[in-house]
Amino acid sequence: MIFRKTAILGVGLLGGSLALAMREKGLTAEISGFGRSAENLEQARAKGIIDSCHPGDPAGAAAGADLVVFATGVSAFGQIARAIKGSLKAGSIQTDVGSLKGGLVYELEEMLPRFVGCHPIAGGERSGVGAATGRLFEGSKCIIARTGKSDPKAVEALEGLWRAVGCRTMFMDPLFHDEVYALVSHLPHLVAYALVNTVGEADGDLIDFAGKGFRDSTRIAMSAPEIWRDICRMNGKNILRFADAFKKQLERLEDLIGGPEDAEALEREFDSARRLRRRLENEDNQ
Amino acid sequence: MIFRKTAILGVGLLGGSLALAMREKGLTAEISGFGRSAENLEQARAKGIIDSCHPGDPAGAAAGADLVVFATGVSAFGQIARAIKGSLKAGSIQTDVGSLKGGLVYELEEMLPRFVGCHPIAGGERSGVGAATGRLFEGSKCIIARTGKSDPKAVEALEGLWRAVGCRTMFMDPLFHDEVYALVSHLPHLVAYALVNTVGEADGDLIDFAGKGFRDSTRIAMSAPEIWRDICRMNGKNILRFADAFKKQLERLEDLIGGPEDAEALEREFDSARRLRRRLENEDNQ
Numbered sequence: 001m002i003f004r005k006t007a008i009l010g011v012g013l014l015g016g017s018l019a020l021a022m023r024e025k026g027l028t029a030e031i032s033g034f035g036r037s038a039e040n041l042e043q044a045r046a047k048g049i050i051d052s053c054h055p056g057d058p059a060g061a062a063a064g065a066d067l068v069v070f071a072t073g074v075s076a077f078g079q080i081a082r083a084i085k086g087s088l089k090a091g092s093i094q095t096d097v098g099s100l101k102g103g104l105v106y107e108l109e110e111m112l113p114r115f116v117g118c119h120p121i122a123g124g125e126r127s128g129v130g131a132a133t134g135r136l137f138e139g140s141k142c143i144i145a146r147t148g149k150s151d152p153k154a155v156e157a158l159e160g161l162w163r164a165v166g167c168r169t170m171f172m173d174p175l176f177h178d179e180v181y182a183l184v185s186h187l188p189h190l191v192a193y194a195l196v197n198t199v200g201e202a203d204g205d206l207i208d209f210a211g212k213g214f215r216d217s218t219r220i221a222m223s224a225p226e227i228w229r230d231i232c233r234m235n236g237k238n239i240l241r242f243a244d245a246f247k248k249q250l251e252r253l254e255d256l257i258g259g260p261e262d263a264e265a266l267e268r269e270f271d272s273a274r275r276l277r278r279r280l281e282n283e284d285n286q
Numbered sequence: 287m288i289f290r291k292t293a294i295l296g297v298g299l300l301g302g303s304l305a306l307a308m309r310e311k312g313l314t315a316e317i318s319g320f321g322r323s324a325e326n327l328e329q330a331r332a333k334g335i336i337d338s339c340h341p342g343d344p345a346g347a348a349a350g351a352d353l354v355v356f357a358t359g360v361s362a363f364g365q366i367a368r369a370i371k372g373s374l375k376a377g378s379i380q381t382d383v384g385s386l387k388g389g390l391v392y393e394l395e396e397m398l399p400r401f402v403g404c405h406p407i408a409g410g411e412r413s414g415v416g417a418a419t420g421r422l423f424e425g426s427k428c429i430i431a432r433t434g435k436s437d438p439k440a441v442e443a444l445e446g447l448w449r450a451v452g453c454r455t456m457f458m459d460p461l462f463h464d465e466v467y468a469l470v471s472h473l474p475h476l477v478a479y480a481l482v483n484t485v486g487e488a489d490g491d492l493i494d495f496a497g498k499g500f501r502d503s504t505r506i507a508m509s510a511p512e513i514w515r516d517i518c519r520m521n522g523k524n525i526l527r528f529a530d531a532f533k534k535q536l537e538r539l540e541d542l543i544g545g546p547e548d549a550e551a552l553e554r555e556f557d558s559a560r561r562l563r564r565r566l567e568n569e570d571n572q
Contacts, residue, residue, distance in 0.1 A: 121495070121496075121497035121498075122497065122498070124497075124498050124499055124502075125499070140497070141495070141497070143495075180492050180495050181495070183484070183485060183488055183492060184485060184492060184493065184495055184496040184497075184500050185496070185497060185499055185500060187481070187484070188481060188499060188500050188503045188504070189499065190536065190539055190540075190543075191477060191481060191503070191536065192503055192559070193539060193555065193556050193559040193560075194532060194535040194536040194538075194539055194559075195473070195474060195477060195532060195535075196559035196560075196562050196563045197535045197538075197555065197558060197559050197562075198469070198473070198528060198531050198532040198535045199469060199470060199562065200558060200559070200562045201531060201535065202469055202528070202531065204562050204565075206466055206469060206470060207470065207562060207563075207565055207566060208565070208566075209407070209427070209429075209466050209467070209470055210407075210470040210471070210566060211407035211408065211410075211426070211427070211470075211471060212407075212408070212410050213410055213411070213471055213474055213475065213505075213506040213509075214470050214471060214474050214566075215566055216410075216502045216503070216505050216506065217474045217477070217478055217502070217503045217504070217505070217506055218474070218503070218559075218563050219499075219502050219503070219563075220499040220502065220503055221556075221559045221560060221563045222560050222563050222564060222567070223499075223556075223560070225553045225554075225556035225557040225560060226553055228556055229549050229552045229553040229556060230549075232539075232543045232552060233543060233547075233549060233552070236543045236544055239543060240540055240543060240544050242484060242488070243536065243540055245484050245487060245488065246480060246481060246484040247533060247536070249480040249481075249483045249484045249487065250476065250477065250480040250529065250533070252480075252483075253476055253479065253480055253518075254476075254526055254529055257476075257518045257519060257522045257525060257526060258522055258526050261519075263515050263516075263519060266515045266518060266519070267511045267512055267515040268511075269479065269483065270479050270507075270509075270511035270514055270515060271511040272483060272486060273478070273479040273480075273482035273483050273486070273504075273507045274479075274482075274507060274508050274509070274511060276482050276483075276485065276486045276490050276493060277482045277493075277504050277505075277507045277508050278508055279490075279493055279494070280493060280494075280496060280500075280501055281508070
């Protein structure tokens, strides 16, 4: 057992799945849960995901915990950190599972004694504790956003935790993390939302003619709007930069489609995308 | 048995899969194959997908066939139609499995006695006869692009064929088909290619940090470049129109991310996309 008591702040897909995985692997003996909704927490307790419910009371959930996991939407982290910082057990470790690291990690490590930001690359378009599963993290990457101020023992313990639930861990600078994920995650979400809205604007009923390609390419447009609203606002600068780069790439293709016959150039563009994308197929992890 | 002899012109994923499905369901007794590459045809024969090989000789493959299926890239259809039209068996039916209907259907029904264009919505990013499977069409839609000139008996026979291999058939005007699929298939392909190239331009190695969301949303960027080059060129006008509409939707989101705080409006945009996209999850077909 790595942590006697664990506090899950936000018992949704990620928080609930981590709780289940930690139980299944014997990594913790007791789990407390915080959330806005008493009903959601009771549902999680009924399912055996958490042992105690602390609706609206993150400090109550965090009290006595050896590990405190921020698993709400990222926009709530600052407020929760202020609420719990006086109630933390000495020697406890704090972490999160959010999609943004950047300034957030620096802000939280100022407030909390042993905070190390983490980002398991798992979850997708599902949300809510009803979708939680102890196997969610198996085969996923998990970024540990270590900084110069990170406590080495906390880093080591978290590395052990994520590996134990099935992740491949890697270290990344928090600010670089937000650039990378603006490119490989936040921009694709924005594009998927825009693609579906393009169909909606033309004639929503036409979506019924879509095949597997459209389904796959827009699956992430089913991601929780409030979560993605916050990610987009908080990482806006990086996202807008890559959205511009994306539009330039799209316009390159449009020029080759509409311009004078140069079928070879268009095929070369498609081929370079195919070759790069295929790299992900050779990964053994998903 | 619906057709004694079937000619598959182009033995790749779609042609090969149709051949396998027809054999498995007892819909044909003999299958001839045409293609550019003798090696590919021999591979298909060795696997029991076709019975006879006619490399470079579509007329030889079509001779004596009761059903002739165009399954090469769409840009080759015109030339193949000219090559086979003198060798068709009286009463034979001609069809295709291409992603474009529009002008192509009108062109082919001028040249061939009983041509009816079809488009099974199946295949995705895979290609080549090595990926062929008799189950490819199960649960897919198949568009039958019937026109005022379509032979009713041919339409009926093709409807029976596609249903027998597992499709839900629907009728659609050929020109309308090309608008619809520019929106729900061709544009998403273009977007997926552009997304991957955006990563490639920034730093291709960053693709290794991508998670399931990126993988799903760019899977179709592995589609065969030469096939998609032809589709994009031949359906360029429709695709460019929807690419413009898509860029406007994307820019709406960008404005809401970068502009003055209006988190609710951004969330509403995401939510409308989510609600429309969820319609596809309620389908029972895939």
